[in-house]
């Protein structure tokens with residue numbers, strides 16, 4: 001797992017959704033969603049299950065306060081990953097509720113998952129290409145510390161944002 005800890009990735013799913021992931025430590029991730037169904041959403045301190053499946057292949061699995069479940073299989077050396085997202089029905093119907101800095105809206109997520117429908121779930125499984133990778137060290141609170149904005153990925157790739 002050592003090689004993965006502190007990793008900061010930006011990747012594009014084959015459906016064009018662009019996500020940013022920071023592996024803060026062995027049990028925690030931060031992330032930002034730049035484009036796609038819930039573009040603008042960002043999250044810190046999501047607890048995850050992290051395992052190394054074999055050399056160069058890692059699996060991250062977690063369940064979110066919205067009720068969304070996610071499994072991401074990372075193959076950093078191939079610059080590839082596969083993500084499987086299990087959205088409750090309500091997130092597909094009201095994605096805008098989840099577009100926020102979630103840490104400030106945990107009770108709204110919990111209320112919404114009770115108020116609206118869970119089933120049938122909306123599954124999105126896609127491969128993605130890793131377009132940016134660096135290591136920012138573990139427990140770096142600066143990596144994901146503001147909302148995503150248009151052009152942010154270009155700024156990060158250009159080295160205009162230093163953590």
Ligand SMILES: C=Cc1ccc(O)c(OC)c1
Pocket residue numbers: 019020021030031032068070072083085
């Ligand atoms: C729903 C969250 C979610 C889904 C897919 C991802 O690759 C991800 O990375 C941080 C997060």
